[in-house]
Amino acid sequence: MADAGSNDVSAKLEVLRQRFRDKALKEFDALDAIARSFLAGQADCQELDQVYRILHRLAGSAGTFGYSALGEEARRLELWVKPQVDDCEDGFLKSSEINEEFFSHLVSLREMLALSDRQHTETEASVYAAQPDEAPVLVIEPDASKAEQLAEGLALYGYRVSAIKSLVEWNPASDTRPSVVVVRDEVMLAEASRLPAEFRELPVICIGVSDSYSHRYALAREGAEAFFSDPLNLPLLADHLERLLTDHADAASGRVLIVDDDPELREHYQLVLSNGGMEAEGVTGDPSVLLPKLSEFRPDIVLMDVQMGGISGTALARMMRFEPEFLSLPIVYLSAESDRELQLEALSKGGDDFLTKPVSDSFLLRTARIRCYRAKQLDKLVSRDSLTGLLKHSLVKAEVAKEHARCRRMHHDSVVAMMDLDHFKKVNDTQGHRSGDLVIKGLANLLRHRLRKTDVIGRYGGEEFLVVLPECTLERGQEVLQAVCEDFSRIVFEGGAGEFSVTLSVGMAALPDYDHPEEAIEAADRALYERKRAGRNGVTAVGL
Structure with a gap:
């Protein structure tokens, strides 16, 4: 109640x-x-x-x-x-x-x-608050010492971990629903049939000793999405956790714009999609309303009727394609038109798919989710670095410029930081490039979990990263990134020459102190090299 x-x-x-x-x-x-x-x-x-x-x-x-x-x-x-x-x-x-x-x-x-x-944040101007963890991990491990080691290791990456010995210890009435389950293989095989309903759609990762094909098949048959054998490679596990969580979040969410002249139907679709965890908004086919809404709402897909009174959906689709920013926006026609030739004709004029009314609520939701997921995956290919999933060089620089302009307009503090992995060439030379890639991904994952969702993180090039902390003072930014440096230095990686750790150097500058965003980036870069000369493994801020 x-x-x-x-x-x-x-x-x-x-x-x-x-x-x-x-x-x-x-x-x-x-x-x-x-x-x-x-x-x-x-x-x-x-x-x-x-x-x-x-x-x-x-x-x-x-x-x-x-x-x-x-x-x-x-x-x-x-x-x-x-x-x-x-x-x-x-x-x-x-x-x-x-x-x-x-x-x-x-x-x-x-x-x-x-x-x-x-x-959707309560962050006050000039106050930095870490983003609440939205990805709790449930570890099911009979061995208490192994469970503790795993929990401590994942905590370095920012995951909130709870551990139990068996599924029977988990109480759905009082325990927080996890976002992912890491389970010992013997527990999975013995208790999979008793898996709680709350777990059935969660990503499940198994860990164990046996690494035979028959064993892996048995785990996959029971619903496991990944398997890691002992001795456990924690950075690899953390990287896989991040990808699983991102994929599952993308598959269950999305932004849908519904264009239909029937208000009751439009609101019905909107309620169905919203109740299914998606963001949905509806508009009529009036072009003067549609185009501003597209720019404001930034949907992943558009669901649009073909005929809306005197307005043609196909003409609207063509008009939307006039704008370069909407050339790749998926448009799915949702219409009572059942003539396949007319459907194909409509698709040839700017549409990507055609759904015939009436559609069930479940079918509508599944279609919207799949289409949104695909649209987001394609967007990532264009805007994201393939190794880390972070913003590419040009895009993260554009975000610095946007935040610099906001600082000037709104008179708040923001920070730009340049990061560089210490002695990274030595890592590649002694441990191998595969281990080097794992280090880069490890830092990317740590930053995603340690910083707020409103912070901007990009791979600047090689082992360099560029970060923007909006509405954050230089002093608070230094505290946050110093904690990141300390946690990163405690992560143990495995390479060709055995276990190793890597440290991180950071240079920071206050964005509003400079007339141009490029000047702020250059100042942060100079501070980074001051940090290198001072011994690495820490943060140097301009003016502090």
Whole structure:
């Protein structure tokens, strides 16, 4: 009952949050209109007072609904405009500091609202909070000492681990549902038939001594997705864990835009997909609504009717392809049209697949998941480094530029950091390039789990990494990355010449301190080499 009550409260709070958001968007439209009047020299004190009242409301209420940064910026702008309101006489402005700069900050409020929606974070400006772990690992190991060693090793990578000796010890009523199960092979074979329903769709990794094909087949038949033999190679296990969790998360989620002129049907599809763990939004076929929604929502796929009153879905598909950013966006027609020739004709004009109405809820959900998963996998091939899964060089640099611009607009602290693996050439020469790749992947996985989801991580080249910590002070960033260095140095890798460890050097700089993002990257790079000259294995920050 407590869970039901909590869910009910959460749902009501979310309704309130959405109502606040909707009202804020309308107020931003009003601010935009007033801005145009001011810049054209046609505004008066009454409109300026309206600006003040909108900012005052946002400043007082935004934080309550999870938009802390928006509330702080509204408060700053409110204080900026208040003297001008007080200085008005007979409906006319005597003097004014209300200029293009002020209205550029007003425009940024809309971006801050959208950014908070995407991040879903409570992080306050200039305060760095590590991302809560969303990937608990359940270890089922009869040997207590082996279970403890495994838990300690995986904890270095940021995994939260709980260990039990047998499945009978796991209590679905009180224990946290794991994201992945690591189980001793003998337990898996003996207890697979009693696997709880909560586990049936989870990734399962088996560990054991026997490595025969018949043994592996028996484990695969019982549902195992991977097998690692003793002695356990922990970095390899951690790397496989990361890939399994990422694939399962991608397969169960996605963003779907539903384009249909039937409001009841549109909302039905939206509810089905949302209840299945996907993000879904619906719009009519009005082109003036569709294109802005595509840019705002950034869907993985589009489900679209073919005929919507006087609007043609195929014409909409062609129009969407006019924009280079939507050339590869999958469009799935969802229509009552059953003529195969007409379906093929529709596909030839910009569509990727065709589903015939009516479709069952389960079929719709499975189709959307598969299509979203495939779209995300293709996007990763283009934007992600193949070895680590991190952003490629050019894209991570673009993210630095975006965050630099945000710092300038919103006046908050952010950090850029350059990282380099110490003596990495020696690792490749003595341990082999395969071990070197494993070290690089090990650091990538550690960073993913140690940093927030809102942080940006990219492979800059070779053994170098580039990281951006938004809304983070230099002092706090140094603490976080120093902890990363310490944990990484404790990881034991296995190579051609035996076990070994690797250390990490980091150089950091505050993004707002530089006029251009490239200058901040260069400063972080200089700090990195200062760290190298100072003995490696640690963090050097510009100005600290």
